[in-house]
Amino acid sequence: MFPLQAAWLYYLENPALVLNGLALFFAVNGSWLWIATQVRSSLGRQRLATLPPSESELSLNRDQRINRLFYSVGAVCLGLATLLSLTSTQL
Template identity: 55%
Template sequence: MPLFHAAWLYYLSNPALVINGLALFYAVAGSWLVFAGQWRSGRGTAQLTAGVSTGLDDDSAALNNRVSRMFGRIGLGCLALAMLLSLLSTLA
C-alpha cells in the first residue's frame, strides 16, 4: 500500500487526531517565534543597558525592533490558529 494512500486512510479514520497534530505544529512554531522575538528585543536592551556599543545606528535599531515585533505578531497569530484548530478538532 503506498504511503500517501495509507496516510489518507488514517486521516479518514482519525480526523481529530490529525487536526490536533497540525495544531501542535502551529503551537510549537508560534511559541518559538514569540520566544525568538522576546530574545531579540531583550538582547538589544541588555546591550544598551550594559553600555556595549552595538555599532548600529538609529535606523538599524528601529529595524531590529520592527523585526522583533513582527516575530511576536506572527507568533501570536500562529498560537491563535493553533487554539482554533484545537477547538475545531473537538467538533470532528
C-alpha cells in the same frame, strides 16, 4: 497493504487527529517564534549598550519594528492553533 496506504486510511478515518496535529505544529512554531524574539531582544539590548547614541537610536527603532512583526506572526500562529484545536473537538 502498504504502510503509507494504511497511514492515509487511518488519517481519513480520524480527521480530528489530523487537525490536532496541524494545531500542534502551529502552536510549536508560534511559541518558538515568541521565545526566539524574546531572546533576540535581550541580546539586542546588550548590543545597544556598546553603540554610540546616534547609532543606537536607529538600531533600536529597527529592532522594535522587527520584534513587533515577529510577535505578530507568533500571535497569529498561536491563534490559528487554538482555532484548529477547537474545530477538531467538533468533529
